[in-house]
Amino acid sequence: MIFSSSLRSAARRGFVTNAPVNGFDGAIGNTPLIYLKGLSERIGSKIYGKAEFQNPGGSVKDRAALGLINNAEKLGLLKPGGTVVEGTAGNTGIGLAHVCRAKGYKCVIYMPNTQSQEKIDLLRMLGADVRPVPAVAYENPKNYNHQAKEYAESLPNAVWTNQFDNVANAQAHYDTTGPEIWEQTGGKVDGFICATGTGGTLAGVGRYLKEKSGGKTQVWIADPPGSVLTSYVNSGGKLTERSGSSITEGIGQGRITDNLGTFVKQVDGAFTVPDEKSIAMLYELLETEGLYLGASTALNVVAAYELAQKLGKGSSVVTILADGAYRYQSRLFSKKWLEAKGLSGAIPEHLKKYSVLE
Numbered sequence: 168m169i170f171s172s173s174l175r176s177a178a179r180r181g182f183v184t185n186a187p188v189n190g191f192d193g194a195i196g197n198t199p200l201i202y203l204k205g206l207s208e209r210i211g212s213k214i215y216g217k218a219e220f221q222n223p224g225g226s227v228k229d230r231a232a233l234g235l236i237n238n239a240e241k242l243g244l245l246k247p248g249g250t251v252v253e254g255t256a257g258n259t260g261i262g263l264a265h266v267c268r269a270k271g272y273k274c275v276i277y278m279p280n281t282q283s284q285e286k287i288d289l290l291r292m293l294g295a296d297v298r299p300v301p302a303v304a305y306e307n308p309k310n311y312n313h314q315a316k317e318y319a320e321s322l323p324n325a326v327w328t329n330q331f332d333n334v335a336n337a338q339a340h341y342d343t344t345g346p347e348i349w350e351q352t353g354g355k356v357d358g359f360i361c362a363t364g365t366g367g368t369l370a371g372v373g374r375y376l377k378e379k380s381g382g383k384t385q386v387w388i389a390d391p392p393g394s395v396l397t398s399y400v401n402s403g404g405k406l407t408e409r410s411g412s413s414i415t416e417g418i419g420q421g422r423i424t425d426n427l428g429t430f431v432k433q434v435d436g437a438f439t440v441p442d443e444k445s446i447a448m449l450y451e452l453l454e455t456e457g458l459y460l461g462a463s464t465a466l467n468v469v470a471a472y473e474l475a476q477k478l479g480k481g482s483s484v485v486t487i488l489a490d491g492a493y494r495y496q497s498r499l500f501s502k503k504w505l506e507a508k509g510l511s512g513a514i515p516e517h518l519k520k521y522s523v524l525e
């Protein structure tokens with residue numbers, strides 16, 4: 168087989184090879200970096216999206232799930248037949264449930280009882296023991312995160328993966344997502360921007376790109392309404408009360424998690440993207456790029472588009488395509504839901520053809 172030298176070095180690191188991979192875990196990562204052609208040409212810059220929706224569990228959180236479980240194994244906290252416990256209502260639970268099946272662990276997921284039946288059903292179909300509990304504030308000891316921790320502590324050979332404050336999450340992105348982006352752009356990445364939930368993706372990728380570029384790559388946070396990170400970064404580190412809300416899921420934060428804390432001082436800037444712009448981009452991505460992606464991804468692409476304009480013509484900006492629209496389609500493409508959220512008017516006339524559901 169003939170390899171060019173760059174392909175050979177990529178193959179050595181596990182990128183760009185057609186060799187079989189080892190099980191579900193082996194299929195996580197090495198996602199394509201998609202040049203968003205239509206959007207890029209419109210502004211004369213290069214906008215790239217890391218296709219994390221192509222991970223085998225369907226989202227960027229597969230990497231964190233594998234990183235958290237590998238770390239627990241390395242620390243000797245999890246042995247064959249053990250139990251993984253997490254408090255999550257979203258993609259992390261899906262990633263953990265898959266990895267647990269693949270590695271033979273039990274998976275217990277605590278979530279607020281306000282979550283949709285589809286989410287509960289999906290996790291159960293993936294073999295998880297799902298425990299919906301009353302939706303109470305983080306300060307309340309009955310909050311789903313605290314219950315997850317307590318339950319794990321009550322069992323032998325069990326671990327609470329603690330995605331928000333266990334820095335094995337950001338480390339997984341430092342070890343894999345960051346190097347992949349560096350390799351795929353040939354080191355030409357002027358800006359990286361994404362929204363944060365745990366902050367694992369932003370902090371892990373951001374730290375890697377800053378180190379490799381000698382500080383040249385700018386790393387920005389994109390925030391949904393109702394998140395405090397934009398004001399935190401722009402005020403030089405003051406935390407404000409959370410107010411407002413967003414249609415996006417999996418992102419937005421009211422505090423500096425330990426994962427984000429590993430990097431937040433090096434962040435170059437932050438701005439908030441209103442839901443009106445995110446929903447318009449969600450439809451635009453279908454029309455212009457042929458991509459069917461979730462609302463956090465749409466927000467990320469708006470942010471990358473705006474950051475590329477700030478950095479100037481010819482700049483290269485990378486963001487994260489976190490998951491597909493499949494899990495949200497009954498809302499995002501429903502005329503009634505958009506109307507109820509006051510977002511119908513945000514979708515340009517020529518894109519309204521995509522809201523096909525009543």
Ligand SMILES: Cc1ncc(COP(=O)(O)O)c(C=O)c1O
Nearest residue numbers: 363364365366367368417463489
């Ligand atoms: C759809 C989606 N986008 C973005 C994120 C944020 O990623 P991170 O937790 O690494 O900040 C999440 C996290 O759950 C998510 O589910």
